[in-house]
Amino acid sequence: MKRISVDIGGTFSDCFFVWDDIYIESKALTTHHNLALGFNEALDRACDRAGISRETALKEVDSVRYATTLGTNALIEGKGPRVAAIVTHGFEDTIPLSRGRGYGEGLDGVKQGDMPDAQRPDPLVPRRLIRSVKERIDSVGEVLVPLMYDDVRTQVRDLVNNGAEAIVIALTNATENSVHEDRILEIILEEYPTHELGSIPVLLSSQVSGRKGEYVRAMATIVDAFLHETMFHALNQLSNNLRDSGYEKPMLVIHNSGGMAQPNSTDALQTIHSGPIAGVGAAQHLSESTGLGDVVSMDMGGTSFDIGLVPEGGVRHYDFQPTIGRWMVSAPMIHLNTLGAGGGSIAAYNRIHHAIQIGPESAGSDPGPACYDRGGLRPTVTDADLVLGYLDPDNYANGHIKLNKKRSIYVIDETLSDELDLDAVEVAKVIKKTVDEQMAIGIEKELRSRGGLIEDYTMLAYGGNGPLHACGIAASAGISRILFPPFASVFSALGAGNMRPLHIHERSAYVVLYEAIKRSLYNKYEALNGYIAELEEKGAEDLVRQGYDRADVRYRLEMDMRYGNQLVTTAVAFDINRVNGVADVLHLIKTFSEIFGERYGEGTQAPEAGIRVQTIRVASYIEGEVIAFESIETGGEKTKPAPVTHRKVHFTSITGAVDTPVYDADALKHEYVIHGPAIVTTENTTYLVEPGWRLEPTVQGAVWLLSD
Incomplete structure (x- = not known):
């Protein structure tokens, strides 16, 4: 296997390079003005270690996989472009009203409750660019009012004349019958052929989302249209860069649904959070391969802190209607909770609470933290870590970035010391403790809201700053077992390398598997199987279009299910793809019951309320070769390695500096154990072993951090 996978973050571009049996990790600062430059730098560093040129690598690798936060940044x-929308007559205010929740979507609980100061976000589609057309389709797809073609032409001309740069068509009940949306697209192309319309994208809501919900479906399409130009140019830029270096195959883009596809089969909406979700995919693969059990993944990079849940058995949580930025959308997206707390997050003084506030504003890669000496004027988490002695100024990022400790002390003193009446070291302790508690609260809320017990979960910590803050976060959250996976600093990039070509198609369907009042089971097998076959065909067409053989396509059936009218809806994956009798119906019910009981406690199931299916989803994918995770066993007798040096280090639980042993990467061998306090510095990350913890490397390269 020869493969390149890259995760472009807000601060660093992480590269995981596979060349037969050689695995190499590398990093470079993200170049936001041209992402290809950071990609090239990270790849060149990996190629240098492998002893080959970039051109040779790109000619021989089987694939280049790419995950990016570019879409997320564009939304922020x-x-x-100026996006316009065409809706059904009478529904012109559906988008501006945003179900009456637009003031609070995307905000935390405190800000959602602050109604006197509530403000809607700036709309992606201003009211003046919303037009309606006379037509109507009912909830089962029957045409009640035919589309009036002249009316469509009038509205389209008006939007184009008013400067529309992207057009969204979102008609009522288009998921049940898309004939009117399809015809509007034809009319637009008739009125404005490609040579006249230019690069104005026209997006149909029925193609973006197959689930009911007028507002969220429209917003999904609007966000897609808003990001289309940015993603189109960025992916073309990277693709051209690869082609100039001799790579002739199609580039692959990671999707937030847990798969990947070529750019011509990728919607801009699917790239949101694709990097962190690749990390959740890698966590799932590790859990399944090693029997790790329930996992909470913690990806702490330079800009954000991402939390994902992988319950035992590997069935990941989906968001049915995720909030992206400040907008709720309808898209199948693996659940991820993102906090603005990374190494580059800025520490500021909150005058109201007389306390330190971390993030969400970040110094990013340019100018970066003050210690980077690139013009940063505000203290960050990385500055605090440097002041406390955790980081080696001469060997940060494998020596590619030299850190200036005096600069960190200066900006902390200038901005925070007087406000808190503390010296720089004590302020740095406050920053460290605050960010650790903030992330621990995020993990606790995530687990409890999803029905998990903290003591059942192992924390999987990765990202460039994950090993540095894991002890503090776990101690605050009440977690006693931390696992740093192999290649922890680029684990999301590794996850991108393990992704499969995959497309998810779904549709709303009101299916009652068990009718409580009549005490009867569902028996319309032909209709249900027809829905499934339709979704499978769409997935197969997507993959065949990208050059895959139809015979190699595999399918996974999922359903969003709930008991009666409960608000809790659970995504359930099944091991069958057709329902042909009572036994199959009972199998669906049993699988749902088992998963519900695992997540929310045995005995919480309520079949007496009835069992309903809200959405049918089919994942169509191609199996592929993946990086193997063979063992997380520590194995054998343990001895203590010799430190390479000692350093004065400050810990939040201890007064004064502690003379702390410092180890290098040679200490991460399975025959060693390291008791805290200690520091292990490697090329791409730093392991901080706080007092009361011990570090035990495994045979296969993972590292355990256990509470003594």
Whole structure:
């Protein structure tokens, strides 16, 4: 296997390079003005270690996989085209009203409750660019009012004349019958052929989302249209860069649904959070391969802190209607909770609470933390870590970035010391403790809201800053077992390398598997199987279009299910793809019951309320070769390695500096055990073993951190 996978983050571009039996990890600062430059630098460093040129690598690798946060950044910055929308007559205000929840979507609980200061986000589609057309389709797909073609032409001309740069068509009940959306697209191309319309994208809501929900389906399409130009140019830029270096195969883009596809089969919406979700995919693969059990993944990079859950058995949580930025959308997306707390997160003084506030603003890669000496003027988490003695100024990022400790002390003193009446070291302790508690609270809330017990979960910590803060986070959250996976600093990039070509198609379907009042089971097998076959065909067409053989396509059936009218809806994956009798119906019910009991406690099931299916989903994918995780056993007798040096280090639980042993990567061998306090510095990350913890490397390269 020869493969390149890259995760472009807000601060670093992580590369995982596979060349037969050689696995190499490398990093470079993200170059936001041209992502290809950071990609090239990270790849060149990996190629140098492998002893080959970039051109040789790109000619021989089987694939290049690419995950990016570019779409997320574009939404945050509000940089995009003027998007217009065409809706059904009478529904012109559905998008602006945003179900009456637009003030609070995407905000934390405190800000959602602050109604006097509530503000809607700037709309992606201003009201003046929303037009309606006369048509109507009912909830089962029957045409009640035919589409009026002249009316469509009038509205389209008006939008184009008013400067529309992207057009979204989101008609009522288009998921049940898309004939009117399809016809509007034809009319637009008739009125404005490609040579006149230029690069204005026209997106149909029925193609973006197959689930009911007028507002969330429209917003999914609008976000897709808003990001289309940015992603199109960025992916083309990277693709051209690869082609210039001799790579002739199609580039592959990681999706937030847990798979990947070629750019021509990728919607911009699918790239949101694709990097962190690749890490969740790698966590799932590790859990399944090693029997690790329930896992909470913790990806702490330079800009954000991402939390994912992988319950035992590997069935990941999906968001049915995820909130992206400040907008709720309808898209099958693996659940991820992102906090603005990474190494580059800025520490500021909150005058109201007389306390330190971490993030969400980040110094990013340019200028970066103050200690980077690139013009940063505000203290960050990385600055605090350096002041406390955790980081080696001469060997940060494998020596590619030299850190200036005096600069960190200066910005902390200038901005925070007087406010807190503490010296720089004590302020740095406050920053360290605050960020650790903030992330621990995020993990606790995530586990409890999803029905998990903290004591049942192992924390899987990765990302460049994960091993540095894992002890503090776990101690605050009440977790006693931490596992750093192999290649922890680029684990999300490794996950991108393990992704499969995959497409998910879904549709709303009201199916009652068990009718409580009549005490009867579902028996319309032909209709249900017809829905499934339709979704399978869409997935197969997507993969065949990218050059895969139809015979190699595999399918996984999932359903969103609930008991009666409960609000809790659970995504359930099944080992059958057709329902042909009572036995199969009972099998679906039993699988749902088992998964519900595992997540929310045995005995919480309520079949007496009835059992309903809300959504049918089919994942169509191609199996592929993956990186093997063979063992997480520590094995054999343990001895203590000799430190390479000692350093004065400050810990939040101890007054004064502690003379702390410092080890290098040679100490991460399975025959060693290291008791805290200690520091282990490797090329791409730093392991901080706080007092009361011990570090035990495994045979296969993973590292355990256990509470004594």
